[in-house]
Amino acid sequence: xxxxxxxxxxxxxxAALDIxxxxxxxxxxxxALKDVSFTLxxxxxxxxxxxxxxxxxxxxxxxxxxxxxxxxxxxIFGQETIDANLGEIRALVGLVFQNPDDQLFSPRVFxxxxxxxxxxxxxxxxxxxxVGDALACVGMGGFEExxxxxxxxxxxxxxxxxxxxxxxxxxxxxxxxxxxLDPRARRGLINLLGxxxxxxxxxxxxxxxxxxxxxxxxxxxxxxxxxxGRTEDILADVDLLxxxxxxxx
Numbered sequence: 001x002x003x004x005x006x007x008x009x010x011x012x013x014x015a016a017l018d019i020x021x022x023x024x025x026x027x028x029x030x031x032a033l034k035d036v037s038f039t040l041x042x043x044x045x046x047x048x049x050x051x052x053x054x055x056x057x058x059x060x061x062x063x064x065x066x067x068x069x070x071x072x073x074x075x076i077f078g079q080e081t082i083d084a085n086l087g088e089i090r091a092l093v094g095l096v097f098q099n100p101d102d103q104l105f106s107p108r109v110f111x112x113x114x115x116x117x118x119x120x121x122x123x124x125x126x127x128x129x130x131v132g133d134a135l136a137c138v139g140m141g142g143f144e145e146x147x148x149x150x151x152x153x154x155x156x157x158x159x160x161x162x163x164x165x166x167x168x169x170x171x172x173x174x175x176x177x178x179x180x181l182d183p184r185a186r187r188g189l190i191n192l193l194g195x196x197x198x199x200x201x202x203x204x205x206x207x208x209x210x211x212x213x214x215x216x217x218x219x220x221x222x223x224x225x226x227x228x229g230r231t232e233d234i235l236a237d238v239d240l241l242x243x244x245x246x247x248x249x
Contacts, residue, residue, distance in 0.1 A: 014078045015039040016171045016199035017063065021072030024058060032058045034223040035072070042077075042170070045193070045200040047210040047231070050220035051245035056203040057098075059220070060173045063201070064093040076171060091120065094164030094198070098176040100148075100156035109135070109151075109159050110144035116167040134166040135159075138192060154185030158192070165196075172198045178206045207248060211235060219244055 017040040024033040033055050040046050048056050061067040062074050065086045074081045076092050097103050106112040113134055117127040135141050138158040148156055157177060164172065177193070178186050190212050193200065204210060210217060210231060217234045219227040221244045227234060234240065235248050 014042075015075070016042045016044070016077060017201065018075040018078075019059075019062075019072070022059075022062065022069050022074060023071040024062070024067060025070060032223050033062075036220075036223075036225055037072075038218060038225060038228055040171075040199055040201060042199050044216065045202070045214055046216045046218060047214040048201055048203040048218050048220065049205070049207075049210060049246060050226075053222075054220040054244075055223040056220055057175055058223075060095060060175055060201070060203055063171070063173045064090045064095050066095075091167055092170050094161075094167065094169030094172045096157075096160050096164055096172065096174045096177065098179055100153070100160035103160040103163055104148040104156060107147060108144065109140070109146050109148055112148060112159060113144075113162045113166050116163060120167065130166045130168070131162075134162040137165055137196075138162045139188070152185070153180045154182070154188070157181070157185075157189070161192075170198060172196065172200045172202075174200070174202045174204075176204055176206075177202060178204060178209050207235070207246070219246070221245075 020037050022033055022036040025031050036059060050056055058067060062069060062081065063076065065081045069081070076089050079085045079088055081089050104112045106115065110131055113131045114127050117130045131144065132141065135143060138161050140155065140158050140162060148159060151159065178189055181189060190209060194213055214231055217229065217231050218225055219234065226244060227240060238248060241248055
């Protein structure tokens with residue numbers, strides 16, 4: 001298993017994610033995020049839902065500095081996402097894209113999962129240990145020599161998750177992790193995510209995944225947070241869901 005001490009060393013009072021007044025406009029002038037504010041604690045797994053174009057993916061890309069706040073701020077375990085902190089931020093945040101092919105680019109599974117630890121300058125023995133631990137954690141042990149493009153979509157998604165777990169992140173940001181999965185792979189993913197110790201912010205349209213895994217939901221629409229509350233309360237509010245183009249379970 002991955003080192004749990006690394007995941008819990010921060011004081012409980014420090015939020016895993018603290019966003020205040022975050023706004024962002026694309027180069028074409030489109031307002032993508034509007035005064036977004038919320039916090040996520042180290043023991044929380046939170047679903048981020050909303051219609052297409054709501055700003056969910058744009059928000060996730062702010063968590064490790066791919067996009068930079070134009071107004072407001074983002075803090076990860078107390079560290080603000082400014083240029084001086086990006087090395088540490090990117091070690092803290094494991095960002096998993098919707099399409100695993102955007103994350104997997106090496107000829108072997110081992111090389112993809114080892115890329116982060118190698119970039120961190122870790123010794124070979126520790127790199128191999130981390131690769132083995134990360135693949136075992138996602139149920140892909142023994143796949144080190146396989147070619148990613150020969151795997152199923154569900155297997156590639158698990159390997160993509162392993163590529164960030166190998167860096168021992170403390171916050172996972174996942175974009176549509178269940179998209180394209182068959183029922184068995186989807187259930188395996190739910191079990192896997194439920195067992196992981198990291199704080200988690202997951203953008204998804206899969207309302208069954210939300211109901212099964214998350215105790216808290218944040219709804220975004222037109223770049224703004226429009227609701228933030230307990231999953232059971234939000235899923236029971238049919239009018240709220242319909243207003244923002246969503247369906248209940």
